[in-house]
Amino acid sequence: MIRIEVGGERWEVDDDFLASRWTCIWGRGCQGIDVAPDPSGTLGCCILGAELTDVDDAANVAAHAACLDEGSWQHARDAASDGIFTDETRRAIRVVDGACIFLNRDGFAAGPGCALHLGAAQHGEPPLEWKPNVCWQLPLKVERHDGADGTPVHVLRRWRRDDFGGDDASVAWFCTDTADALVGDAPAAESLASELAELLGDDLADAIRDRVDQRRRRDSL
Numbered sequence: 001m002i003r004i005e006v007g008g009e010r011w012e013v014d015d016d017f018l019a020s021r022w023t024c025i026w027g028r029g030c031q032g033i034d035v036a037p038d039p040s041g042t043l044g045c046c047i048l049g050a051e052l053t054d055v056d057d058a059a060n061v062a063a064h065a066a067c068l069d070e071g072s073w074q075h076a077r078d079a080a081s082d083g084i085f086t087d088e089t090r091r092a093i094r095v096v097d098g099a100c101i102f103l104n105r106d107g108f109a110a111g112p113g114c115a116l117h118l119g120a121a122q123h124g125e126p127p128l129e130w131k132p133n134v135c136w137q138l139p140l141k142v143e144r145h146d147g148a149d150g151t152p153v154h155v156l157r158r159w160r161r162d163d164f165g166g167d168d169a170s171v172a173w174f175c176t177d178t179a180d181a182l183v184g185d186a187p188a189a190e191s192l193a194s195e196l197a198e199l200l201g202d203d204l205a206d207a208i209r210d211r212v213d214q215r216r217r218r219d220s221l
Contacts, residue, residue, distance in 0.1 A: 001155075002211050006204045010153045017158040018212045019219075022139065022176065023184030023191060027112070031173040031180075033164060042112040045174075046100040048164065049086065049093040050132040057133050058090040064116055064130040065102070072122065073115035074104040093132060128198055137199055139176050140192065156200070156208070187212060 002015045024030075032038030033045050052058045065084055070076040078096050086092040094101045106112045120130040128136035139159040147153045161171040175181040184191055189212040196205040 002208075002215070004204070004207050004211060006207050007201075009204075010147065010151060011204065011208075012153060012155045013208055013211070014155075014157040015212050015215055017139075017176065018189040018192075018208065019187050019216055021182045021184040021186070022158075022188045023181060024139075025175060025181045025183065029180055030175065033161075033171045033174060035170055035172055037173060040106040040112075042106045043099055043103070045138060045164075046103040046114070047095070047098060049095045049100045050134050051092050052090065053133045055090070058085070061093070061116070061130075061132050062090075064119065067123070068115055068119050072104075072110050072118050073102070074108045074110075075101045075115075126194060128195060136195060140195060140199060142199065187216065189213070 001012045004011045004013060026044045027041055030038070030041050030044050032041075032043040032047065034043070034047055038044075052061070062084065065073075065079065068076060073079075075096050078094075079101060082094070084093055084101055086094050097105075099105070100114075102115045104110060104112050104115055104118070110118065114127075114131065114135070116130040116135075117127045120127040141157055141159045141163060143155045143157070145153055145155065158176040159174075160176065161174040164171050164174075189196070189209045193205065193209065196208065199205075200208070
């Protein structure tokens with residue numbers, strides 16, 4: 001972990017992960033997060049639906065879902081009949097046929113994958129503006145604890161299997177704890193630059209990338 005203070009906030013950052021060549025391998029070897037590997041390689045981390053952070057997150061997803069049609073969204077009719085949320089609290093996205101209602105399955109005419117991601121691409125907009133917060137933030141996770149002097153400390157780390165609420169048996173594989181996903185063209189701090197900026201703000205994201213780059217240069221000597 002590296003320690004950074006920006007804007008009066010203390011941060012501990014998982015520089016091991018951000019310096020790695022991690023990249024999403026959905027459709028390219030991703031085994032999914034179920035108890036057994038997904039043979040299609042296309043269910044990814046979508047089998048649980050998505051927990052929403054607040055009313056703004058729910059409203060944003062609902063607004064962008066309204067921009068999708070049956071040609072780009074396999075479960076558009078399911079959404080039209082019973083909605084996209086699990087219940088009236090609007091705190092989670094529904095699961096349909098074993099995965100998120102927004103996940104187009106393998107064999108769908110428009111192709112497999114997140115319908116919101118596809119919709120964003122079709123409109124020339126960043127997917128993180130369309131998708132639930134947890135979806136575009138993953139594999140990054142922010143936590144908070146109190147330091148020894150009582151000062152709040154924020155922690156930025158990689159998402160782990162136990163963050164899905166189970167154990168190693170219920171989530172048999174996850175991309176952040178295997179070498180399978182360390183095949184990116186650039187360090188995660190660079191490939192996830194947009195996500196870091198949206199999650200943390202430009203100043204902190206820039207400071208983190210600088211520190212990770214310094215580490216990489218030292219390691220290369």
